[in-house]
Amino acid sequence: MLRSLRTAALGMSAQQLNIDVISNNLANVNTNGYKKTNLEFQDLLYETLNVGNSEKSEGFEKPAEIQVGLGNRAVSTYRSFSQGEIEQTGNPLDIAINGRGFFQVQKPDGTIAYSRDGAFRVNADGNIVNGSGYLLYPEIVIPENASSIKIDKDGVVYVLYEDQAEPEEIGQIELAMFMNPAGLKPIGENLFVETDASGSPVFGIPGEEGFGELYQGYLEKSNVDVVQEMINLIVAQRAYEVNSRVVRTADEILRMTNALKR
Amino acid sequence: MDIRFDELKETLKSQERKLDVISNNLSNINSTGFKRELVFIELLRDKDKDLVSMKIVPDFREGPLEKTDNPLDFAISGRGLFAVIKSDGEERYTRNGHFKVDAEGFLVTPTGEKVLGKSGPINVSIDGLKPGKVEVSPFGRIYVDSEYIDDFKIVDFEDYSVLRKDREGFYYAENRSGLREVEEPHIIQGTLEASNVNPVDEMIEMITLHRHFESTQKAIKALDEQLRKTVNDVGKYKTA
Numbered sequence: 001m002l003r004s005l006r007t008a009a010l011g012m013s014a015q016q017l018n019i020d021v022i023s024n025n026l027a028n029v030n031t032n033g034y035k036k037t038n039l040e041f042q043d044l045l046y047e048t049l050n051v052g053n054s055e056k057s058e059g060f061e062k063p064a065e066i067q068v069g070l071g072n073r074a075v076s077t078y079r080s081f082s083q084g085e086i087e088q089t090g091n092p093l094d095i096a097i098n099g100r101g102f103f104q105v106q107k108p109d110g111t112i113a114y115s116r117d118g119a120f121r122v123n124a125d126g127n128i129v130n131g132s133g134y135l136l137y138p139e140i141v142i143p144e145n146a147s148s149i150k151i152d153k154d155g156v157v158y159v160l161y162e163d164q165a166e167p168e169e170i171g172q173i174e175l176a177m178f179m180n181p182a183g184l185k186p187i188g189e190n191l192f193v194e195t196d197a198s199g200s201p202v203f204g205i206p207g208e209e210g211f212g213e214l215y216q217g218y219l220e221k222s223n224v225d226v227v228q229e230m231i232n233l234i235v236a237q238r239a240y241e242v243n244s245r246v247v248r249t250a251d252e253i254l255r256m257t258n259a260l261k262r
Numbered sequence: 263m264d265i266r267f268d269e270l271k272e273t274l275k276s277q278e279r280k281l282d283v284i285s286n287n288l289s290n291i292n293s294t295g296f297k298r299e300l301v302f303i304e305l306l307r308d309k310d311k312d313l314v315s316m317k318i319v320p321d322f323r324e325g326p327l328e329k330t331d332n333p334l335d336f337a338i339s340g341r342g343l344f345a346v347i348k349s350d351g352e353e354r355y356t357r358n359g360h361f362k363v364d365a366e367g368f369l370v371t372p373t374g375e376k377v378l379g380k381s382g383p384i385n386v387s388i389d390g391l392k393p394g395k396v397e398v399s400p401f402g403r404i405y406v407d408s409e410y411i412d413d414f415k416i417v418d419f420e421d422y423s424v425l426r427k428d429r430e431g432f433y434y435a436e437n438r439s440g441l442r443e444v445e446e447p448h449i450i451q452g453t454l455e456a457s458n459v460n461p462v463d464e465m466i467e468m469i470t471l472h473r474h475f476e477s478t479q480k481a482i483k484a485l486d487e488q489l490r491k492t493v494n495d496v497g498k499y500k501t502a
Contacts, residue, residue: 043427068286180364
């Protein structure tokens, strides 16, 4: 049947996938530390056809073969790790990173995952944990009788006791950084794990070149730009529509071909 | 009797192929750096036969530039193509400047081909360990953490109709004909060149071919009718 029918169908399904990705971004517009993804399209492989007069005859040059494209495909989703907006919360265990570093958290199975979500809590044992209850790595324990917590820009954690004037240093937050953060694999709960594509993590302390400084009492919001996503949604919908027109034209052509013979 | 069904058949087929190309253009309305393709159909005369010949040529008009603010997105303003190298060592060209860094610090395309600088693949890491801050001057000079490392290799062709596409949609030229390096390209960082497909152009083309197909089909039917009359009615007696 007509090649164009299939090409248009591919175009439609690619746009559908695009809408899926956009809707996930919009759904996470309020998720702390969420990083938006974009779908990257490329044209699909090309088929080489012979034109009608491929037989060589005298006085004629054989025309160059022609190549017809077979539609497009989504090659990759690209996660943009641009900085999200940093918002004041006043909560002493909300920490935002202004840079390219990631927090490390230890999952219950002992493996390390990486996150930009800096909304931490203290659990019953005094450990600093993230929203899902996973331990911040390296572990930091807040003493029971501490009255307040202070985290400076370089990630050093101090506590103050009511009967003491000087703060006591209890730990150091370490960050990880990746060559290709877009290659990290999302595993849900705002967490990522390393892959071959991301490269191995480089560890460092906040404030070191590239890692970024920490801001206590602030949270990094999602980097989804609602206006941009709405525009993407409009474009995707129209692209879907225009491809459906091709289907209709191809259908008409097939109808007329069938009508050749009464 | 000289009934030219052959030519009409070729015309129908060429319109069908034209629709293939238009549908491919429309399908790629969102593909970064995509160049729409144009179909030229011409009639050739071979001895006493008319032949329909078809040519597909990329239209290299610049697509709209879109700001993304991603430091690894690049657009070329004006002529030129980025050079990339495939895993089999073949050099290919593309207008799609949506790059990323791979695990070893090389600048790569979304499908993993290394992007070429004047002195080979571009590595933007610091000592192969840490990702550096990439800055590119408008002339294609690449700086990592303010240190000059290389220039983008930008090539151009005299005649874009020699360009062919490989299976992944990268351009290449057989025998590298007409290839030259661009000395002073104009590169814009943080920007991507969107597809240059304009839905209006394609819709108009589609309507034209649709009607062309229709009229050709009518012509075939008319010829068929004529043939039917010749076969059935000519020489028929009418007894009064």
